[in-house]
Amino acid sequence: MASVSEADLLRLKALARLHARGLPGGIEWSDLFHEALARVLEGKRRKPENVEMVPFVAEVMRSIRNEHWRRAQREVPGAMDTIVSQENPERRLAAAQALAALDRLFADDKLALQIMAGLGVGLTPEEIRQRYGMTPTEYDSVRKRMRRKLLRDGFAWRPFDE
DSSP states (O other): OTTOOHHHHHHHHHHHHHHHTTOGGGOOHHHHHHHHHHHHHTTSSOOOTTSOHHHHHHHHHHHHHHHHHHHHHHHSTTHHHHHHHHSOHHHHHHHHHHHHHHHHHTTTOHHHHHHHHHHHTTOOHHHHHHHHTOOHHHHHHHHHHHHHHHHHTTOOOOTTOO
16 A cells, blocks of 8 residues: 555545445445455455556445445345435435436346346345346446446436535
8 A cells, every 4th residue: 555645545535435425324434445445455355466556445445335235235124215215305306317317328238227227126246147147257248338338428426416
């Protein structure tokens, strides 16, 4: 971590704030940030040689965030339904519009829609692959294609922005 500049640390902290928004159980951005750093420093997550440190740690934080959401769904069945039902009408409308936009964006990509459906009900990548008969390579390829399309088309829905 010695090769991380002050600007990189600021970027990572900003990303931690984004990833931590709305996390269940009172998880703060600093918890997420420090957990990611601990996993990297302890060797629990190894950085590939061809990946820069900031994107790598950002992915570790994203992974930890997803672990918290999956754990919350397992521990409290229907927790996500409760969270959504407590949202204000404007947020429900924004979420519905974002889902509709995603459906339109990937209308011609059956595999992408299957992955989104699986993620939407909290399935792990392995469960999604098994349910829809995808190989790990096929799943990874579709996820990359989805990311590229979202970035290329400028899809930037932010559900927790006020």
